[in-house]
Amino acid sequence: MHPDHDSVEQFVCELPLAYFCFETHDCYGSSTRYEMDSLFRVFLLKELHGWEHETALIGYLNSHPELCGRLDLETVPDQSTLWRTWNERFTRDLRKMIRKAARTILIKAQNADVAVPREPERNLLDRGHDATKSDPDDKAILDKAGTITKHVSRVVFPAFSLNRGEGCEIPENAYWGLQTYLGLRENLAANEGARSFIHESTRDRTPLGHGHRDQIRDLSIEQIREMHRQAVQQLINELVETEEFFRAGIVAIDITEDDPFTGDRTGHEDEIIGTKENSDEYAYQWATVQLVGNAVPLVLDARPVRKGESRKEIVEDLLDSAEGLVHVDNVLMDREFDSQHVLEMISQRGLSYVVPKRMQTSEKAQAKRLLQRDQDRYETDRKLHLGKNEWHETTLIYRLKENSECDDHRQYSVFMTNRGSGHLTEYGYRWEIESGYRSIKRFMAATTSKDFGLRFFYFAFACLLYSIWRAVDLLVQVELTGEYERSPVITADNTLTLLKKETGIG
Numbered sequence: 001m002h003p004d005h006d007s008v009e010q011f012v013c014e015l016p017l018a019y020f021c022f023e024t025h026d027c028y029g030s031s032t033r034y035e036m037d038s039l040f041r042v043f044l045l046k047e048l049h050g051w052e053h054e055t056a057l058i059g060y061l062n063s064h065p066e067l068c069g070r071l072d073l074e075t076v077p078d079q080s081t082l083w084r085t086w087n088e089r090f091t092r093d094l095r096k097m098i099r100k101a102a103r104t105i106l107i108k109a110q111n112a113d114v115a116v117p118r119e120p121e122r123n124l125l126d127r128g129h130d131a132t133k134s135d136p137d138d139k140a141i142l143d144k145a146g147t148i149t150k151h152v153s154r155v156v157f158p159a160f161s162l163n164r165g166e167g168c169e170i171p172e173n174a175y176w177g178l179q180t181y182l183g184l185r186e187n188l189a190a191n192e193g194a195r196s197f198i199h200e201s202t203r204d205r206t207p208l209g210h211g212h213r214d215q216i217r218d219l220s221i222e223q224i225r226e227m228h229r230q231a232v233q234q235l236i237n238e239l240v241e242t243e244e245f246f247r248a249g250i251v252a253i254d255i256t257e258d259d260p261f262t263g264d265r266t267g268h269e270d271e272i273i274g275t276k277e278n279s280d281e282y283a284y285q286w287a288t289v290q291l292v293g294n295a296v297p298l299v300l301d302a303r304p305v306r307k308g309e310s311r312k313e314i315v316e317d318l319l320d321s322a323e324g325l326v327h328v329d330n331v332l333m334d335r336e337f338d339s340q341h342v343l344e345m346i347s348q349r350g351l352s353y354v355v356p357k358r359m360q361t362s363e364k365a366q367a368k369r370l371l372q373r374d375q376d377r378y379e380t381d382r383k384l385h386l387g388k389n390e391w392h393e394t395t396l397i398y399r400l401k402e403n404s405e406c407d408d409h410r411q412y413s414v415f416m417t418n419r420g421s422g423h424l425t426e427y428g429y430r431w432e433i434e435s436g437y438r439s440i441k442r443f444m445a446a447t448t449s450k451d452f453g454l455r456f457f458y459f460a461f462a463c464l465l466y467s468i469w470r471a472v473d474l475l476v477q478v479e480l481t482g483e484y485e486r487s488p489v490i491t492a493d494n495t496l497t498l499l500k501k502e503t504g505i506g
Contacts, residue, residue: 008048008109008116012041013070014425025094038072039085040098045071047102049117054082093243100483107487141476142498145490148475149498152468155238159230162215179445179461180499216457224453225303228460229321232300235471236325239296244474244484250293250426251322252332252433253315255305256441258284258455263448270307271452276336284452286459289318290436291326292429296474296484297436299463300325304456312342319349330354330419332430338416340384344392352419354427357396359414367398367409376400382416394418439492440466469495 022036046057061068061076068076077085086095109116219227239245260281265272275281285305291298301321305314315337322328331346335356346353357363370378378398383391397415404411415424443462447454473490477483 007114008105009045009067011105011109011114011425012044012048013067015041015044025091026089027091028089034077034081034085035072039077039089040094041071042073042077042082043086043090043098044102044105047099048106054079054086057082096483104485141480141489142494144479145472145476145494146498148479149468149472149495152235152238152472152475153499155234156231156464156468159234160227162218179458180465180496216454217451219453219457221304221453221456224457224460225301225321228464229301229325231464232298232467233325235298235467239471239474242475242478242484244478245296249291249295249326249328250330250332250429251289251300251319251326251328252292252430253287253289253318253337254334254430254433254437255285255287255314255336256437258286258459263450265450268450268452271304272450273305273307284455286456287314287318288433288463289322290433292332292432293426294486295326296470296486297432298467298470299436299440302456302460302463304452310341311337311339312345315342316345319346319351323349330426332427334430340386340392340394343384343394343416343418344386347392347418352417354415354417354424356427357414357416359409363396363398363414364409367412367414370398370400371409371411395420397424399424436466439469442492443496465496465499466492468499472498 022040026036042057042061045060046054049056049060051057051060058076058079061071061073068074090098106116106118236245255276257275260275260283261272265282272282272284275283276285286302287305288302289300291300301318303314303317315331315333319328319331328351331351331353333342333353333355335358338355338357343353343355359367366378366380370376377400380396382394382396384394386392394416395418397417398412399415401411401413415427417424440459440462443465445458445462447458449455469490469492470488472495473488474484476490477485
């Protein structure tokens with residue numbers, strides 16, 4: 001739920017359903033007076049208000065004709081039509097999804113300070129209309145999480161391997177155990193962590209700090225990326241067994257910075273590059289592609305950013321990985337990716353995109369005109385020059401910001417999309433990648449090394465720990481309740497503590 005929505009009704013009307021296949025949930029199987037997507041929105045509205053009977057829904061629709069227009073209803077369905085739709089036309093799974101979607105929207109709306117028609121039930125483990133058992137307690141949750149974490153770690157960690165010879169006394173799992181242990185403590189480097197690891201581990205032999213770093217340095221960037229992709233593939237294979245995992249949808253691509261680098265970067269200028277903001281600081285930069293929206297937020301791939309690489313190269317590379325793992329519908333990016341060549345490449349793949357545009361002279365002038373007209377929204381088609389008399393066609397959408405402190409063109413945001421304004425509501429999902437970065441950096445081991453491969457491995461492994469956490473949380477929720485709420489019931493610390501046990505610690 002994005003705070004730019006004035007009401008949950010607005011969100012329901014603009015909810016993008018283009019990629020949802022209603023045919024499999026339509027028990028009638030033939031055309032009728034009312035389309036499935038309109039009926040879906042109508043019953044989502046009913047659940048949002050908590051009305052037990054169709055009569056209240058009909059009365060509300062009759063008193064809000066403008067809402068009927070936005071729902072593509074020429075007339076309001078009668079009571080018998082609505083009853084048959086819910087009880088005979090919709091499948092059980094579709095009814096279940098509508099209830100779950102309504103509750104999620106209410107919670108997200110409240111969190112975004114958007115007015116809601118009723119108070120949502122905040123118990124994350126509520127079984128809703130199908131409740132037959134009491135809710136699991138914390139012990140049951142952690143017990144189930146322990147069992148699932150044990151299974152997941154045995155499936156995922158074998159995807160990682162070191163370039164070692166035969167007859168090594170320290171098992172490889174001890175290295176992944178140490179790396180997980182380093183992720184448990186803030187600002188814990190390998191030497192200090194290895195000394196503590198000796199005492200906390202149940203293993204007879206554990207890696208020393210310098211030995212751990214030496215093994216990691218032997219891995220190439222491509223080896224690290226391939227291992228990470230294989231591990232994520234194993235995670236997805238586990239999640240796809242559940243009905244709650246959406247193996248299709250929206251991805252967000254972004255670039256994050258490591259902590260500012262304050263040492264001598266001589267000889268490393270192509271790797272320790274400037275920050276995204278205009279400043280005198282330098283930092284390593286990492287790019288990721290992550291599932292967002294209704295999907296569990298897995299980091300599908302990560303890669304370093306080097307000096308001289310174009311944004312088009314980075315996006316193309318990450319999309320190749322993402323489309324090899326899941327079906328991608330829509331791509332969300334920050335304004336640093338507003339290159340016409342990036343947008344053309346995405347369109348050529350048959351994907352949609354939403355990207356904020358940096359305001360140039362023409363956009364500033366248009367925003368000023370909108371401000372004079374007191375107009376809060378405006379759309380216009382635009383051709384972006386690709387060179388050699390080739391153009392990329394896009395749509396510019398101007399939107400008035402809420403509570404803006406500016407009194408000029410900066411009151412407006414401008415977005416570019418190749419699928420119309422309906423996709424603009426999805427851009428609110430992009431904030432999830434920022435919250436994901438905060439958790440990922442929490443899982444990173446500390447280091448002052450300038451070794452590019454070591455630095456990237458620490459980031460990629462932290463991405464994997466984050467994805468394991470979110471995957472375990474989904475599996476626990478589904479196992480205990482049969483449903484998945486995006487707000488985690490398992491904390492990141494819970495998951496890392498359980499992973500410690502499975503990798504030989506404690």
